[in-house]
Amino acid sequence: MAQEIDEQFYERADAHIHLSNEQAQSIGRGKVSASMMYATARFNAWVSATGFSEKEQMASTRQETIEYFVEQYRSMLESNLDDYISNFESYMQVGDTNV
Structure with missing residues (x-):
């Protein structure tokens, strides 16, 4: 299942981090971290689901x-x-x- 890191891997990660840093300015790092982990879990569940019929x-x-x-x-x-x-x-x- 593992994939090679493509050229834009860190750019995409940095975009998520940038958004989290912006959100953390007003809500707090812990809440932003929890939201980011939930979003990652939700997205990965969807990615997994797309591989099945x-x-x-x-x-x-x-x-x-x-x-x-x-x-x-x-x-x-x-x-x-x-x-x-x-x-x-x-x-x-x-x-x-x-x-």
Whole structure:
């Protein structure tokens, strides 16, 4: 199921981050994070559904689909946490509120 990273991968990710940074200015990071995770889960459920012609097919791969997306998220989260730990001083300058 894994796909190669295309040339626009980080541009699309940055667009989502930019929108989240804008929203966080008025509502708070925690609420924006929760909304973003929900949107990602909802979109990924839809992406998964588009690969099937019957709900029984989708249901039969439910656990495999969950494991795939959780594994991908975990890998990306670990990588980004390691990046922030390694670059904490430069990323987290006083007053910086953006990702």
